[in-house]
Amino acid sequence: MSQTKRVGIIGLGKYLPEKVLTNKDFEKMVETSDQWITERTGIKERRIARPDEATSDMALAAAKQALAAAQLTGADIDLIVVATISPDTYFPSNACRLQGALGCRSIPAFDVSAACSGYIYALTVAENFIKAGTAKRALVVAVEKLSMVTDYTDRNTCVLFGDGAGAAVLSTVETGGILSSYLGTDGKQCELITLPAGGSRRPATHETIDQRLHYLKMNGAEVFKVAVKTMADAALEVMNTLGVHSPDEVSLIIPHQANIRIINAVAKRMGVSLTEGKVFLNIDKYGNMSAASTAVALCEAVEQGRVKKGDRVVMVAFGSGLTVGALFIELS
Ligand code: UT7
Numbered sequence: 001m002s003q004t005k006r007v008g009i010i011g012l013g014k015y016l017p018e019k020v021l022t023n024k025d026f027e028k029m030v031e032t033s034d035q036w037i038t039e040r041t042g043i044k045e046r047r048i049a050r051p052d053e054a055t056s057d058m059a060l061a062a063a064k065q066a067l068a069a070a071q072l073t074g075a076d077i078d079l080i081v082v083a084t085i086s087p088d089t090y091f092p093s094n095a096c097r098l099q100g101a102l103g104c105r106s107i108p109a110f111d112v113s114a115a116c117s118g119y120i121y122a123l124t125v126a127e128n129f130i131k132a133g134t135a136k137r138a139l140v141v142a143v144e145k146l147s148m149v150t151d152y153t154d155r156n157t158c159v160l161f162g163d164g165a166g167a168a169v170l171s172t173v174e175t176g177g178i179l180s181s182y183l184g185t186d187g188k189q190c191e192l193i194t195l196p197a198g199g200s201r202r203p204a205t206h207e208t209i210d211q212r213l214h215y216l217k218m219n220g221a222e223v224f225k226v227a228v229k230t231m232a233d234a235a236l237e238v239m240n241t242l243g244v245h246s247p248d249e250v251s252l253i254i255p256h257q258a259n260i261r262i263i264n265a266v267a268k269r270m271g272v273s274l275t276e277g278k279v280f281l282n283i284d285k286y287g288n289m290s291a292a293s294t295a296v297a298l299c300e301a302v303e304q305g306r307v308k309k310g311d312r313v314v315m316v317a318f319g320s321g322l323t324v325g326a327l328f329i330e331l332s
Contacts, residue, residue, distance in 0.1 A: 166295020
């Protein structure tokens with residue numbers, strides 16, 4: 001009788017650009033204050049990539065670290081999935097650029113576009129390739145250069161976002177692994193967070209540039225409301241599927257780092273208080289890095305010894321689409 005394979009994470013990596021943009025810096029750019037940003041979002045600073053630094057550069061740095069942690073090289077990888085909404089170019093994909101840069105064999109390499117839920121989507125895709133026997137070892141990278149689509153004249157959005165990358169190597173494992181996952185979409189809410197121009201609906205023209213339509217637009221208050229319920233439901237779903245009904249049976253919750261108030265409300269719905277230390281937070285340092293947020297958070301949680309082999313982690317994210325994703329992982 002064939003046994004279902006366990007697929008787990010065997011190496012993690014991250015990359016954060018050097019440049020730090022603080023709330024004080026924003027006070028000189030738009031009508032805002034450190035106090036407003038801190039109280040309303042939990043963000044104190046964020047990292048910004050150099051002008052000559054593309055997402056494939058950040059992805060490569062994070063990927064190299066994850067491969068080294070797994071004691072593998074690019075030649076050992078059978079699949080690359082990159083989660084991003086800010087690739088170097090529309091085509092080819094960032095995954096193709098990474099495959100070339102890492103000297104991998106001819107393997108499947110493609111990008112996944114699921115905004116802030118991208119890391120969880122990409123991990124789930126890779127998990128299923130490995131379960132199906134199509135790949136043995138997969139490299140998953142979540143990377144964003146949101147500074148390139150951030151309108152630094154719009155105080156409603158510019159204070160929120162940052163740049164960065166996180167990576168994971170997946171393989172079959174003896175113990176633990178991804179135990180359950182949940183992916184969802186509500187496409188009726190597409191316009192709540194969007195990059196209006198530059199695609200086939202509104203190709204780039206002088207007018208679209210003049211109208212600042214190549215910058216991210218967001219209905220923050222609406223997104224806030226939907227995010228809380230959707231993320232909490234998804235997190236509880238991956239727990240309930242496994243018969244886990246209490247947060248006491250989970251070592252760490254790693255939510256998408258969009259807003260401390262969203263995280264607090266999600267935690268509350270899950271029966272957890274932020275003061276317990278059971279919810280991983282790095283939003284103060286990096287802001288919202290879309291797909292890279294959960295990827296960097298998982299990497300830092302392990303680096304900081306917050307979780308180790310055998311510990312159970314719930315990751316949950318929410319983003320443009322609207323997409324939602326959650327994973328229940330026992331670290332291998
Ligand atoms: O990654 C997933 C996608 N993104 C999110 O999850 C973001 C979800 N939404 C949010 O995090 C919050 O809605 C925001 C942080 C974006 C905004 O916070 P809010 O408490 O919902 O504020 P608001 O949009 O209701 O605005 C309240 C006031 C407004 O002023 P008036 O109209 O009341 O005079 C805004 O103009 O705050 C003003 N405001 C600011 N004031 C100072 C908005 N941004 C700023 C700012 N500094 N940076």
